[in-house]
Structures are given as C-alpha cells and as structure tokens.
Amino acid sequence: MNPVLVMGPILLLFVVLGFVTMAILFERKVIGWIQMRPGPNRVGPWGILQTVADVLKLLIKEDIIPSKADKPLFKLAPAIAFIPAFAVLAVIPFTESLQFSQFAVGILYYLAVSSITIIGILMGGWASNNKYALLGAMRSAAQMISYEIPLVMSVVGIILSVGSLNLVEIVEAQKQVWFIFPQFLGFAVFFIASLSELNRTPFDLPEAESELVAGYHVEYTGFRFAFFMLSEYVYVFAMASLTTVLFLGGWNAPFGLTMIPGIVWFVLKFLLIVFSLFWIRATMPRVRVDQLMEFAWKVLLPVALFNILLTAVLQEVPYLDFLYRL
Amino acid sequence: MKSEDEKKEAPRAKARPSKRPVTKKEEVPLEPSPKQPVLDQYVTLIKGAVGEQAVSESHINREAGHLPTIVIRKEDWLATARYLKRSDELSFDYLQSLAGVDYASYFEVVYVLLSMSTLQKVMIKVKAEREEASVPSVSDVWAAANWNEREIFDLFGIEFTDHPHLKRILLPDNWVGYPLRKDYEPLDKEV
Amino acid sequence: MLRTEEMLLNVGPQHPSTHGVLRLVVKIDGERIVEVEPVIGYLHRGTEKLAEDLNYTQIIPYTDRMDYLSAMTNNYALVHAVEKMMGLEIPERADYLRVIVMELNRIASHLVWMGTYLLDIGAMSPFLYAFRDREQILSLFNELCGARLTYNYMRVGGVKWDAPPGWIEKADAFVDYLLPQMDEYHGLITGNEIFVRRTKGIGIVSQELAIQYALSGANLRVSGSDWDLRKKEPYSLYDRFQFDVPVGKNGDLYDKYLCRMQEIVESLKIVKQAIDQFPEKGTIMGKVPRVLRVPEGEIYTGIESPRGELGCHIVSKGKDKPWRLKFRRPSFYNLQILPTLLVGESISNLVAILGGIDIVLGEVDC
Numbered sequence: 001m002n003p004v005l006v007m008g009p010i011l012l013l014f015v016v017l018g019f020v021t022m023a024i025l026f027e028r029k030v031i032g033w034i035q036m037r038p039g040p041n042r043v044g045p046w047g048i049l050q051t052v053a054d055v056l057k058l059l060i061k062e063d064i065i066p067s068k069a070d071k072p073l074f075k076l077a078p079a080i081a082f083i084p085a086f087a088v089l090a091v092i093p094f095t096e097s098l099q100f101s102q103f104a105v106g107i108l109y110y111l112a113v114s115s116i117t118i119i120g121i122l123m124g125g126w127a128s129n130n131k132y133a134l135l136g137a138m139r140s141a142a143q144m145i146s147y148e149i150p151l152v153m154s155v156v157g158i159i160l161s162v163g164s165l166n167l168v169e170i171v172e173a174q175k176q177v178w179f180i181f182p183q184f185l186g187f188a189v190f191f192i193a194s195l196s197e198l199n200r201t202p203f204d205l206p207e208a209e210s211e212l213v214a215g216y217h218v219e220y221t222g223f224r225f226a227f228f229m230l231s232e233y234v235y236v237f238a239m240a241s242l243t244t245v246l247f248l249g250g251w252n253a254p255f256g257l258t259m260i261p262g263i264v265w266f267v268l269k270f271l272l273i274v275f276s277l278f279w280i281r282a283t284m285p286r287v288r289v290d291q292l293m294e295f296a297w298k299v300l301l302p303v304a305l306f307n308i309l310l311t312a313v314l315q316e317v318p319y320l321d322f323l324y325r326l
Numbered sequence: 327m328k329s330e331d332e333k334k335e336a337p338r339a340k341a342r343p344s345k346r347p348v349t350k351k352e353e354v355p356l357e358p359s360p361k362q363p364v365l366d367q368y369v370t371l372i373k374g375a376v377g378e379q380a381v382s383e384s385h386i387n388r389e390a391g392h393l394p395t396i397v398i399r400k401e402d403w404l405a406t407a408r409y410l411k412r413s414d415e416l417s418f419d420y421l422q423s424l425a426g427v428d429y430a431s432y433f434e435v436v437y438v439l440l441s442m443s444t445l446q447k448v449m450i451k452v453k454a455e456r457e458e459a460s461v462p463s464v465s466d467v468w469a470a471a472n473w474n475e476r477e478i479f480d481l482f483g484i485e486f487t488d489h490p491h492l493k494r495i496l497l498p499d500n501w502v503g504y505p506l507r508k509d510y511e512p513l514d515k516e517v
Numbered sequence: 518m519l520r521t522e523e524m525l526l527n528v529g530p531q532h533p534s535t536h537g538v539l540r541l542v543v544k545i546d547g548e549r550i551v552e553v554e555p556v557i558g559y560l561h562r563g564t565e566k567l568a569e570d571l572n573y574t575q576i577i578p579y580t581d582r583m584d585y586l587s588a589m590t591n592n593y594a595l596v597h598a599v600e601k602m603m604g605l606e607i608p609e610r611a612d613y614l615r616v617i618v619m620e621l622n623r624i625a626s627h628l629v630w631m632g633t634y635l636l637d638i639g640a641m642s643p644f645l646y647a648f649r650d651r652e653q654i655l656s657l658f659n660e661l662c663g664a665r666l667t668y669n670y671m672r673v674g675g676v677k678w679d680a681p682p683g684w685i686e687k688a689d690a691f692v693d694y695l696l697p698q699m700d701e702y703h704g705l706i707t708g709n710e711i712f713v714r715r716t717k718g719i720g721i722v723s724q725e726l727a728i729q730y731a732l733s734g735a736n737l738r739v740s741g742s743d744w745d746l747r748k749k750e751p752y753s754l755y756d757r758f759q760f761d762v763p764v765g766k767n768g769d770l771y772d773k774y775l776c777r778m779q780e781i782v783e784s785l786k787i788v789k790q791a792i793d794q795f796p797e798k799g800t801i802m803g804k805v806p807r808v809l810r811v812p813e814g815e816i817y818t819g820i821e822s823p824r825g826e827l828g829c830h831i832v833s834k835g836k837d838k839p840w841r842l843k844f845r846r847p848s849f850y851n852l853q854i855l856p857t858l859l860v861g862e863s864i865s866n867l868v869a870i871l872g873g874i875d876i877v878l879g880e881v882d883c
Binding site: 388389390391393420421422423427436442445449469474477481494496497505506510 | 558563566601602729730731742744749814815816817818819826828832840845850852854882
C-alpha cells in the first residue's frame with residue numbers, strides 16, 4: 001500500500017485538529033476584539049493554549065448519559081455527526097499537488113456526504129430524551145435540509161460554466177477570473193446558505209442558547225460534546241475550503257503573484273472566509289425559525305435559480321461568454 | 327423583648343382611637359380639603375348606583391395628598407367595582423395598587439384606583455373579618471388584580487371568592503400559615 | 518392535517534433568557550405556544566414582612582435588593598413616601614443629587630435591558646457595548662457611595678454622601694460622552710433587518726389591554742399612552758426640567774426598544790439640566806429627628822422607576838417601624854400580561870416578548 005495514502009489522511013486529521021484548536025481561539029479573540037475586550041489570555045502566551053486546556057477539560061470530564069436516554073443512539077450520534085465532517089475533506093484540493101482524491105463528482109460527493117451529519121444531530125436530539133434537544137434537532141434537520149437546496153443550486157452556475165463536477169477542474173478554470181465575479185449571485189447565495197449549513201449566527205437556531213438552552217447537544221458532556229463541537233469546526237474548515245475552491249480560485253494566485261506558493265494563497269483566502277464567519281457572528285442577531293424557512297424558500301432558492309438562468313443566457317452573449325464558458 | 331413590646335402596645339392601642347378624633351375635629355373645620363367635594367360626589371354616585379348601604383365610611387387622606395378614601399361594604403364590593411370601572415363619570419380603569427393590611431382585629435384590602443381619562447385617584451378599602459376572611463375577587467374587572475389577589479391570599483390568607491386561579495403565588499404550595507398576618511409564628515424564630 | 522401531541526415544556530427557573538429565576542410552564546404544539554403559566558416566588562425573601570420589624574432607615578438597604586438594576590429609584594420610593602408622611606423639607610442640593618443618581622440609574626438600567634434583550638435575540642456584541650457604558654455609571658456611583666449595585670444611598674430627609682470634589686464634572690462629562698454614543702447603538706441595532714423583523718409587529722399590546730393589566734413604564738407608553746409619573750404627578754424636582762415622554766405607536770417590541778432608547782436620551786437631558794442647576798453649596802441632610810417616628814396614617818406614593826410605577830404603600834401607627842409596608846413592584850404587574858401575549862406565538866417569540874417586558878425577578882418576587 002502506498003504509504004502516502006495511509007499517512008496523508010492521518011496528517012490531515014492532525015492539521016484539521018490543529019486548525020480547530022486555533023480556530024476556536026481565533027474566534028474568541030476576534031469576537032473579543034470586536035467587543036473591545038482582550039479575549040482569552042491566561043493559558044499560555046496570548047492565550048494560545050486556551051483551547052487545548054478546554055479540550056483537555058472536556059476529555060477528562062465524567063461521561064454522563066441521562067438515565068432515560070436511548071443509550072446506543074446517544075453514544076452513536078456524535079460519531080455519526082463527526083465522520084462525514086472529516087470524510088468530506090477527501091475531495092478538497094488544497095494545491096495542485098496536495099489533494100487526496102480526484103473525484104469526477106467532487107461537489108456532489110461533498111454535498112451528499114455532508115448531509116449525513118443531520119442524521120447524527122437528529123439522533124443526538126432524539127436520544128437525549130430532552131425537549132430542548134428534540135426541538136433543536138428538529139429545527140436543525142428542517143434548516144439543513146432546506147438550505148441544502150439553495151446551496152446546491154448556487155453551485156450549478158459554476159458547473160454550467162466549467163462543465164465538470166471535479167473540484168480540481170473547477171479551480172483550474174479560475175486561472176484568469178475567480179468565480180466570485182461572474183457568479184456573484186451564486187456566491188452570495190452560497191455564502192448565506194453555507195452559514196446556515198454550519199449553524200452559525202445569524203442561523204444558529206438549532207443551538208440558540210437563549211431560546212433552546214443549547215439545542216440538540218444540551219445533554220451531552222465531556223468528549224461526546226467535544227465531538228459535536230469538533231464536527232462543527234471541521235465543517236467550518238471544510239466549508240471555508242470549499243468556498244475558496246469554488247469561488248476564490250483555490251490555490252490560484254491573484255495579479256500573477258505566482259512566486260508566492262499556492263498553499264499560501266489558499267490559506268489566506270481560506271482565513272478570509274473564516275474571519276468573515278466570526279465577524280458575522282459578532283454582529284448579527286439570530287433570525288426566527290419561520291423567517292429562516294421563508295428566507296430559504298422565498299429568497300435564496302429563486303435567486304439561485306435566476307443565477308442558473310443568467311449563467312445559461314450569458315454563455316450565449318458575445319464578449320461575455322469567456323466568463324461563462326471555460 | 328417581643329412580649330414586652332406587646333404589653334406596652336396593648337394599652338396604647340386602646341388609648342389611640344379616643345385621642346385621634348379629637349385632633350381631627352380640631353383640624354378639619356379649619357381647612358376643608360380641596361378634594362372634599364370630589365369625595366362627596368363619589369360617595370353619592372356610588373350610593374346612587376349600588377345602594378345606600380354600600381359606603382360604610384369615607385374621608386380624605388391628607389398625608390397622601392388629599393386622597394379621597396372610601397370604605398366599601400364587602401358584600402357590595404364587586405358591584406361597586408364594576409360601577410367604578412364602567413361608569414362614564416368615574417371610569418377608574420387603572421388599578422394602581424392593591425395591598426392587604428392586617429389591623430390585628432380585622433383585615434383590610436386597599437385598592438388605589440386611577441382614571442386614565444380624568445387623572446383622578448381614589449383609595450377604596452374593603453374590610454374583612456379575621457376568621458375565614460374573604461373578599462369578592464375583582465380580577466375580571468381589572469385584570470391586574472389577578473396576581474395581586476393571589477399574593478394577598480398567599481401572604482394574608484384572605485380568600486378572594488370567584489377568583490379564577492386562587493393559589494399561592496410567592497410561597498410554595500405546601501407552606502403553612504400566612505406570613506404577613508400579625509400573629510404569624512415563623513418556623514424558625516431565629517431568622 | 519397532521520395531528521400532533523401537545524408538549525409540556527419547562528422554561529426556567531434556570532434558563533439563560535428568563536432573566537433570573539422565573540419559571541414558565543409552557544404547553545406547546547410543535548413550536549406554537551398553547552398555554553403559559555408563569556411560576557414565580559423563587560426569589561421571595563419576605564421584604565415586606567422583614568420591614569415590619571425594622572425602622573425606616575434599616576429598610577432602605579432591603580429596597581436595594583428588590584430591583585437590583587435600579588436601586589436608586591427603589592431607595593427613593595421608600596424615603597419619598599416616608600418624607601411625604603412626615604412632611605419633611607429636603608435640602609435642594611440633596612434633591613438635585615437624588616435626581617441625578619436616579620436618572621443615571623435609569624440610563625444604566627435601560628442599557629442593561631438593551632444589552633440583554635439583544636442577547637436574547639441572539640446578538641452578542643451590543644451587550645458588551647452596553648456594559649462598557651454602564652460601567653462608567655457604576656464607577657460614578659462607586660465614587661459617590663462606595664457601592665456599585667446596592668447603593669443604600671438615600672436617607673429620609675436627604676442623601677447619605679455629598680458629591681466628592683469633581684464628581685459633578687465627571688457626571689457631566691459622562692452625559693457628553695453618552696449622547697453621541699447613542700448613534701453607535703442605533704447604527705448597530707436599530708436598522709438591522711434581522712432585529713427589525715424579529716421585533717416589529719410582535720407582542721403587540723393595545724392601550725386598552727395595557728391599562729386593563731395596569732402596565733406601567735415603557736410597557737404602557739408603547740401603546741400610545743403618555744403616562745409618566747415624572748410628568749403626571751411630579752415628585753422631587755421633576756417639574757423643573759424640560760424633557761419629553763417618548764410614546765410608541767404600535768405597541769410592539771420594536772416600539773419598546775425605541776421608547777427605551779429615547780428614554781435614555783431624555784434622562785441624559787434631565788441629568789444635564791440638573792447638573793447645570795446644581796447648587797454650589799448646601800447641606801445634604803434636612804432637619805430630621807433622631808428617631809424617625811412616622812405619624813399615624815396611611816399613604817400611597819408612586820414614582821417612575823425604569824420599569825414603571827414603583828409604588829410604596831405605608832400604614833403607620835405612629836411608631837418608628839411601619840405597621841405595614843407594601844411595594845407596588847412594576848415588574849410584578851408587567852409580568853402578569855405575559856400569558857396573554859404569548860398564546861399563539863412561537864417559542865422563538867417567547868424569549869423576545871418576555872425580554873421586551875423588562876422584568877427583574879428580585880422585584881417580581883420581592
């Protein structure tokens with residue numbers, strides 16, 4: 001067996017775990033700055049070990065399962081929520097050489113596998129035998145299924161332009177122009193829908209702590225809770241990577257600055273997306289559940305459909321077709 | 327300490343009623359309250375609408391900014407309340423305050439009513455005897471009375487007849503006794 | 518149509534958005550609320566019973582703990598009632614100090630409301646901005662009376678502490694700081710589409726309903742009534758100041774927000790005027806007997822606390838302790854309407870409507 005194939009994913013797992021620790025710290029720092037406070041700064045220099053301490057605390061905590069919970073489901077749910085989050089990373093091309101599998105249907109794989117997480121969340125909410133958890137899980141299921149549709153639809157414009165579902169080919173098609181410009185509508189829809197898929201503010205209803213206390217993971221403690229948190233942040237990693245790949249040109253350098261390696265560009269673009277997620281979280285209130293549904297079906301979906309139509313029409317327009325037929 | 331206080335209090339309490347009317351008689355004729363005509367009007371209106379027997383006492387409360395004060399017989403209270411709220415001349419639509427008072431020999435439920443249109447205020451008192459105290463509920467006249475009556479029931483043990491949901495509100499349901507009564511014996515005297 | 522079973526949901530007493538130890542037993546059908554029963558009393562300390570064994574000065578610290586977000590107005594409610602019964606003259610300087618601290622406390626209280634309300638709706642940052650500004654008020658109070666929350670500042674006949682040198686200037690600087698700062702809040706919140714959509718047209722209280730439930734404060738004023746005791750029954754020095762009473766049009770949550778934000782501005786105006794008129798010299802305690810014996814009688818006085826009409830009903834038998842002391846707590850009255858407002862709403866609106874009432878459980882339970 002190829003040692004790279006074996007070691008690669010393990011290495012990636014550590015990279016992702018490292019990212020998650022840093023992302024949580026970064027999120028707390030960013031929100032701290034926005035709210036004019038220093039953020040965590042006690043553990044290690046600049047609070048750099050704060051998340052490590054937090055994770056350590058979660059890992060050594062007593063493992064509590066409510067006595068009335070559905071025990072097998074309760075134990076299974078965090079794993080089911082986490083595995084797809086990690087599995088989707090397989091298709092993300094980080095640079096020309098740093099990629100794990102060249103799927104012909106990369107996008108489809110990502111979108112299909114990521115929706116398995118909903119089952120984990122639903123299971124966790126149901127198995128907890130807690131009303132808040134159940135409400136959170138139901139909201140979560142409704143929300144994620146609803147927002148998956150505009151999410152998929154917003155990508156169709158890119159697929160039409162590139163003529164491929166392969167993520168590597170999509171990146172290579174962005175050598176001249178990133179898709180954020182010709183597909184701006186698609187990007188807007190994609191970004192909003194991805195916020196919702198990630199359960200992040202302003203769409204953090206499933207775990208709305210001021211309404212549902214903590215939503216689906218209210219009964220979870222210790223490492224099981226850590227798994228839910230982990231899958232959430234791995235999804236942040238995955239979704240930010242996907243946005244980079246689809247709309248920001250992946251590893252392609254802007255302004256012909258090719259002397260800087262592609263991975264640096266990828267990381268920079270990726271961090272920009274991650275930062276905007278945190279930024280939005282610190283600024284926005286939460287939408288209401290019915291408004292959330294309304295927004296998905298009445299605003300995002302029509303806009304995404306219009307984007308497909310626009311792309312198809314513009315492919316036939318002379319002088320503009322170079323943007324839409326790659 | 328406490329028993330001493332009580333001993334002292336007992337003769338004084340007797341002495342007071344005889345003293346007070348004397349001072350009042352001296353003052354009242356000297357400077358009639360500007361609110362006296364208002365009070366008289368209220369009393370006549372209530373007597374006309376509900377009956378002569380409804381008003382058992384009335385006076386002006388000078389300390390409280392010449393507040394007309396009317397004592398209503400408890401049997402006529404519900405009818406009077408409805409009249410006070412609905413009549414066009416009075417229209418006391420706002421229940422400003424509702425308090426229970428234990429006067430050791432009887433209870434009093436004190437309503438401060440306000441009219442949002444005329445900005446007039448009136449204090450209504452309804453007396454209840456200490457044994458099996460009960461006063462008609464006015465929670466369907468002023469919705470605000472609902473919880474207040476529950477509170478008075480909770481702390482004084484005054485029954486509000488026809489209250490939709492009369493149960494303890496501040497104290498636990500299994501609490502014994504009514505703390506704001508003057509003869510209440512706390513479970514733990516040290517507290 | 519799918520028939521679903523109703524579910525009993527227990528909200529509180531330990532829930533992030535019940536603002537203390539309020540418990541709501543909610544019957545829901547899906548996410549629709551069918552029935553609500555508030556359960557209160559978790560913070561009942563028997564203030565009114567305790568007061569019967571305390572002399573009037575000793576009761577003042579107990580009032581601090583009722584509405585702990587606005588202890589100054591609570592202090593004032595008690596001392597005002599006692600002073601009125603005893604017919605005491607208050608030195609002007611003390612009266613001005615009282616008005617300044619009461620209005621500053623109103624601002625602090627409204628800032629806390631604004632911050633926590635946005636937190637309920639899911640926005641984090643306004644909470645911290647609000648606390649940053651409230652912190653300055655607390656520092657001012659700290660300097661004035663040594664406490665940040667339970668001030669125990671007022672006494673029958675005056676106030677306990679005179680303003681330290683430079684305090685008035687600091688208060689003045691704070692007013693000049695906060696007025697433009699309000700724009701920041703409006704920029705952050707008022708125009709936010711999500712906030713507007715979550716509050717506009719939600720939890721509407723008609724004027725008739727508000728009066729029926731004897732609501733007071735902003736809860737009553739949003740419905741169109743301009744009932745403000747500072748205007749209608751001026752106490753202290755309020756007849757000397759120019760200020761407006763903000764009134765809502767629709768009676769919804771958005772109006773409540775705008776109303777309270779405008780009240781901050783009006784309070785700032787009052788503080789500014791009070792500072793301008795502040796007497797250079799003078800005593801802070803009037804002539805008060807060493808033992809406060811309130812003449813026999815009964816009084817009810819109401820003042821405008823940040824939450825509404827805070828009344829104090831005293832029955833005195835001529836002793837140094839009250840025979841009966843009753844507080845009309847605005848939160849207690851305002852909370853009563855909650856079940857009426859909630860039926861038919863969704864769970865997400867529960868938090869928004871409850872937060873809009875602005876309750877303090879220390880006051881509800883007394």
